[in-house]
Amino acid sequence: MIERQLHPSLLEHLHQFPAVALLGPRQAGKTTLAESIRANHPGCIYLDLESPGDRNKLADPEAYLSAFEDRLVILDEVQRLPGLFQPLRGLIDKGRRKGITHGRFLLLGSASGDLLRQSGESLAGRIAYLELPPFQVSEIDPAQHDRLWVRGGFPDSFLAPQDKQSLRWRQNLIGTYLERDIPAYGARIPAETLRRFWVMLAHNQGCLLNVSQFAKNLMMDTKSVNRYLDLLVDLFLIRRLPPWIANSGKRLVKSPKIYVRDSGLVHALLGIGDFDGLLGHPVVGNSWEGFVIENLLNAAPFNTSSGFYRTGGGAEIDLLLDIPGQGPWAIEIKRGLEAKPRRGFYQACEDLQPARRRLVYPGNDRYPIGDGVEAVGLTLLVAELLALST
Numbered sequence: 495m496i497e498r499q500l501h502p503s504l505l506e507h508l509h510q511f512p513a514v515a516l517l518g519p520r521q522a523g524k525t526t527l528a529e530s531i532r533a534n535h536p537g538c539i540y541l542d543l544e545s546p547g548d549r550n551k552l553a554d555p556e557a558y559l560s561a562f563e564d565r566l567v568i569l570d571e572v573q574r575l576p577g578l579f580q581p582l583r584g585l586i587d588k589g590r591r592k593g594i595t596h597g598r599f600l601l602l603g604s605a606s607g608d609l610l611r612q613s614g615e616s617l618a619g620r621i622a623y624l625e626l627p628p629f630q631v632s633e634i635d636p637a638q639h640d641r642l643w644v645r646g647g648f649p650d651s652f653l654a655p656q657d658k659q660s661l662r663w664r665q666n667l668i669g670t671y672l673e674r675d676i677p678a679y680g681a682r683i684p685a686e687t688l689r690r691f692w693v694m695l696a697h698n699q700g701c702l703l704n705v706s707q708f709a710k711n712l713m714m715d716t717k718s719v720n721r722y723l724d725l726l727v728d729l730f731l732i733r734r735l736p737p738w739i740a741n742s743g744k745r746l747v748k749s750p751k752i753y754v755r756d757s758g759l760v761h762a763l764l765g766i767g768d769f770d771g772l773l774g775h776p777v778v779g780n781s782w783e784g785f786v787i788e789n790l791l792n793a794a795p796f797n798t799s800s801g802f803y804r805t806g807g808g809a810e811i812d813l814l815l816d817i818p819g820q821g822p823w824a825i826e827i828k829r830g831l832e833a834k835p836r837r838g839f840y841q842a843c844e845d846l847q848p849a850r851r852r853l854v855y856p857g858n859d860r861y862p863i864g865d866g867v868e869a870v871g872l873t874l875l876v877a878e879l880l881a882l883s884t
Contacts, residue, residue, distance in 0.1 A: 496649075498527050499632050499792075499880070504624060505531070508566070511622040512586040513599040515572075518626035519730040519756070520675065521648050521667060524602045527626060528568050531600065535566045543574040555581040563589050563598070572601040579616035586620050605679065605728050625730070627792050628652075628756055632876050636858070639873070643785050644769050646758015657768045664762035668692065671729070679725055687712060691722065695732065695754055696763035700780035702749045703734065723752075731755060735787065738801035738814050740846055745806035753784040760784065782829045786854050786872055787813055790825065793879040809841035814848070817882060821849030825875075826867075828855050835867055 504527065507514045518524050532538040539562050541548040551558050555578055559567060563585070572578065586598060601621075628647025631639050645651045645660045648667065654660035672685040672692075691712060698704075705723075709716045726732040734750040754760045760781050766772050772781065790813065791800055799816040803809070803824075813825040824843055826835045833855050843851055843866075851867040852875060860870040870878075 495530075496629065496633055498523065498626070499630060500624060500626050501527065501530065507622045507624060508597045508600065510596055511620065512589065512594075512596055513582065513601060513617055513621040515601040515603060515621055515623045516626055517603050517623060517730070519628070519648075520604045520671075521650060522626055522628045522730075523649050524604070524626050525570055526649070528570070528600060528602055531566070532568060535597075537562075538566045538568060540568045540570070542570045544571045549575060552578065556584060559585055560588075563592070563594055566597055566600060568600045568602065570602045571604065573603045573605045583616045583620065586617070604675075604730070625792075627730075627788065628758075630792055630876070631789050631873055632793060632880060636873055639856075640769055643757050643782070644761060644766075644772055646756040646761070648756065648758060651758050660758070661762055661767045664758050668759065668762060671731070675729070676725065679728075683718070683722060687714075688722065691719075692726075692754075693763050695726075695752060696760045697777070699753055699760055699777055700751060700783045702747065703752045704749070731759070733784075733788070735813075736801045738803040738811070738846075740803065744809065744845060747804040747806070751802055753787065755784070755788055757781055757785040757788075779829055782856070783812060783827045786827045789872060789876055790815070790854075790879060793876045793883070795879065795883040803842050803846065805842070805845070807841070808838045809845055810836070810838040811842045811846070811848075814846075815879075817879075820882070822846065823850045823852060824848035826851075826853045828853060831855060831857050833869075834863065839867075840865060 504514065504516065516524050516528065532540060541551065543549055552575065582599060589598060629642060629649065629652055630647060631642060634642060642652060646664065648664070651660045651663050654663055672688050676688060691708065694708060694711060705716050705719050709719045712719065723732065727734060731754065733753045733755045735753065736750050737746060737748050740746070760777065761772060764775065764777060766775055772778055794815055795817055797818050801814050803811040803814055811824045812827045815823045815825065817823060824846065826839045833853065835853055853863065853867055853869045854872050854875055855869055857871045858873065860868055860874050863869050
């Protein structure tokens with residue numbers, strides 16, 4: 495069992511809120527983490543809402559769930575039953591009047607859009623949201639970080655005995671999303687077209703989003719492309735990194751950058767099966783950048799704002815983190831062990847005057863490289879961000 499970084503925070507939230515929603519992509523380990531919580535809550539009730547039998551138990555949710563007001567109830571794939579949130583509100587309020595103020599419901603979901611909207615409307619002030627990503631560098635042995643980068647963090651992919659089996663698992667996961675999950679959310683697009691869209695996104699890993707070009711290549715209108723992109727974001731598969739808004743007086747790039755969030759899915763979509771194949775592929779630099787960004791964002795303290803900065807004149811910062819109480823951190827991401835920041839990074843730092851300047855590289859040390867910039871290994875910077883969260 496690999497200890498999840500989110501476990502202590504989940505316990506803390508369950509001791510504060512009546513309901514906690516644990517969100518994340520399919521197969522990221524939400525149910526496994528919930529099972530570890532269940533083991534420490536005698537009498538805990540678990541319902542899988544993808545099971546017709548468990549859904550039938552909730553035909554009258556208030557009548558069924560009111561019998562377990564003194565126990566933790568785990569509801570898996572809760573987005574399958576959106577009408578459940580209103581009854582949960584009544585149950586929580588009824589319990590509060592009896593002095594039962596926390597630890598009532600743990601809701602697991604693999605789609606954020608409708609779930610956040612409907613639960614926010616019904617359970618405002620009664621629910622906390624946490625996101626469980628696939629495995630991160632802080633959760634595994636540093637000797638296996640290259641393996642994590644190549645295979646991605648989905649547990650069954652990362653832990654597969656061989657690279658070939660890992661790649662097959664990821665390709666099957668992609669097929670499941672294309673043929674089952676995405677159509678279940680009303681996406682009326684042929685699976686093969688959607689697969690081409692995903693492959694295009696993988697080829698454009700870390701690039702500026704150009705919806706018009708995607709629409710032209712797919713022979714679709716831009717509204718449809720945006721709608722399907724929104725769906726992939728809601729399913730925790732795609733990240734849109736927004737441009738940093740600053741009063742620098744410069745002409746700023748205003749399009750977001752686009753990333754397939756799990757590096758293993760990037761490589762599966764491009765047919766990259768092992769470490770040697772990745773190092774020889776043109777996507778290697780952008781794949782590393784996306785891998786670093788995901789790990790840093792998942793380690794950053796609560797309420798951290800993020801984005802990238804780019805001007806028409808070539809000034810650029812790969813990642814900016816505005817950490818509460820810290821000010822903005824400017825982060826340059828490089829794959830080489832002896833990498834140096836680009837000239838555009840220094841120009842951007844002159845524009846924004848960030849509180850800290852970091853160059854992330856795949857080594858295990860940290861050292862100054864001049865002009866206020868510190869080179870730091872990914873694992874060390876993740877640990878630094880996690881320390882700010884405690």
